[in-house]
Amino acid sequence: MALVVQKYGGTSVATVxxxxxxxxxxxxxxxxxxxxxxxxxxxxxxxNRLLTLAHQVSEAPDERERDVLLASGEQVSTxxxxxxxxxxxxxARSFLGHxxxxxxxxxxxxxxxxxxxxxxxxxxxxxGEIVVVAGFQGVDExxxxxxxxxxxxxxxxxxxxxxxNAKVCExxxxxxxxxxxxxxxxxxxxxxxxxxxxEMIEMASTGAKVLQIRSIELAKKFAVPVHxxxxxxxxxxxxxxxxxxxxxxxxxxxxxxxKDEAKITILRVPDRPGLASxxxxxxxxxNIIVDMIIQNASEDGTTDLTFTVPKADYxxxxxxxxxxxxxxxxxxxxVDPHIAKVSIVGVGMxxxxxxxxxxxxxxxxxxxxxEMISTSEIKISVxxxxxxxxxxxxxxxxxxIEKQGNL
Ligand code: ADP
Ligand code: ASP
Ligand code: MG
Numbered sequence: 001m002a003l004v005v006q007k008y009g010g011t012s013v014a015t016v017x018x019x020x021x022x023x024x025x026x027x028x029x030x031x032x033x034x035x036x037x038x039x040x041x042x043x044x045x046x047x048n049r050l051l052t053l054a055h056q057v058s059e060a061p062d063e064r065e066r067d068v069l070l071a072s073g074e075q076v077s078t079x080x081x082x083x084x085x086x087x088x089x090x091x092a093r094s095f096l097g098h099x100x101x102x103x104x105x106x107x108x109x110x111x112x113x114x115x116x117x118x119x120x121x122x123x124x125x126x127x128g129e130i131v132v133v134a135g136f137q138g139v140d141e142x143x144x145x146x147x148x149x150x151x152x153x154x155x156x157x158x159x160x161x162x163x164x165n166a167k168v169c170e171x172x173x174x175x176x177x178x179x180x181x182x183x184x185x186x187x188x189x190x191x192x193x194x195x196x197x198x199e200m201i202e203m204a205s206t207g208a209k210v211l212q213i214r215s216i217e218l219a220k221k222f223a224v225p226v227h228x229x230x231x232x233x234x235x236x237x238x239x240x241x242x243x244x245x246x247x248x249x250x251x252x253x254x255x256x257x258x259k260d261e262a263k264i265t266i267l268r269v270p271d272r273p274g275l276a277s278x279x280x281x282x283x284x285x286x287n288i289i290v291d292m293i294i295q296n297a298s299e300d301g302t303t304d305l306t307f308t309v310p311k312a313d314y315x316x317x318x319x320x321x322x323x324x325x326x327x328x329x330x331x332x333x334x335v336d337p338h339i340a341k342v343s344i345v346g347v348g349m350x351x352x353x354x355x356x357x358x359x360x361x362x363x364x365x366x367x368x369x370x371e372m373i374s375t376s377e378i379k380i381s382v383x384x385x386x387x388x389x390x391x392x393x394x395x396x397x398x399x400x401i402e403k404q405g406n407l
Contacts, residue, residue, distance in 0.1 A: 002167040003035045009046035011174040012231035018077035023084035037131045039157040042073025057150035063108035074134035082132045092130040096138035104138035111146035151212035158215040162222035177228045177237030181255040197244035206343035207258030250398035251344040262314035268331035270301040282320045287311040340389040343381040362399045
């Protein structure tokens with residue numbers, strides 16, 4: 001008998017019919033002899049609906065109260081799935097984050113899990129029950145409800161799997177696994193049988209939604225076997241694995257995109273020590289995450305400084321930057337929210353030269369202008385005009401993945 005954690009995403013529990021289907025799937029797994037813990041997301045669209053409501057009653061919703069609201073989405077789906085399982089004649093019990101005690105820090109909206117108390121789950125499993133846990137939510141030290149950030153149910157599932165030493169954490173979603181690029185926008189995307197943690201972290205952090213970054217970090221740290229697969233079929237999906245030598249031969253394993261960032265430029269910043277820190281400190285203090293930064297000094301003793309922030313935060317960032325710009329006597333501030341970051345990811349890049357040059361050539365051939373570039377050991381990202389996103393993905397996928405290997 002193995003202990004299995006199954007996580008179902010929003011589309012898997014989007015309707016009452018889907019919830020009943022999932023209940024049958026869960027029961028079948030239990031009847032095949034496994035102990036089952038299910039982690040559930042809110043019904044598809046629900047978290048967005050709740051967020052919109054919060055913004056309708058408050059211009060800048062208080063973060064604590066917003067988390068109380070957002071956590072309700074998972075409370076509904078958890079309860080509905082438990083009811084559906086019980087109706088099939090199987091004992092099942094639901095738990096919210098605070099009932100198990102999934103303890104997090106107090107960073108509302110992006111809380112990190114500190115510990116999972118497994119006592120009540122173990123007792124329920126001993127009683128022969130299927131355990132259903134609300135994803136995405138926890139409590140801080142003072143019992144305030146917290147949420148883990150978008151896609152956070154993935155992290156809840158891996159954390160529960162780690163705490164209970166589960167044999168596998170199955171992430172059930174609306175695609176058959178992790179693909180070489182988003183299968184929704186590129187029909188030639190191919191499913192990967194396995195992907196290393198490092199590559200998956202880069203893919204998630206450059207926009208592939210399929211797993212939340214933190215869930216991959218936890219899977220690596222606690223050696224939790226993770227299997228991403230479809231809730232609609234029984235085919236094998238993608239396994240997260242430790243990197244091995246055979247992976248080096250693949251130059252690029254994935255192409256990703258992110259349309260959720262905005263670009264801010266401060267013009268003619270005097271080129272003096274301390275000014276970058278003066279610009280970025282207030283942004284950091286406002287808890288705004290800066291992604292790419294480019295600075296290039298010109299001969300007239302000034303420098304233009306360009307960086308990207310999440311679209312959701314760019315208005316707040318602009319008001320902070322405008323204040324600093326006037327203090328330091330920069331020439332002005334411009335913003336462009338219509339950008340996309342397109343990236344190629346692959347551990348093979350560590351050992352191959354010329355990947356960036358080829359990426360730039362492929363984009364140039366389509367007349368796509370590159371506005372910013374950043375690289376890591378296993379990733380190259382470019383910022384382009386948002387309207388070319390799909391085209392860029394298709395041509396990069398064709399050049400690097402469909403014709404593997406020829407630089
Ligand atoms: P869930 O609601 O099950 O958590 P998500 O919407 O968070 O599902 O993640 C699955 C979605 O991620 C897919 O529908 C797909 O459009 C998107 N996606 C983006 N990039 C990839 C990729 N490389 N492989 C698989 N899915 C991807
Ligand atoms: N319901 C949350 C979201 O939409 C968490 C999740 O689905 O993983 O982001
Ligand atoms: Mg998700």
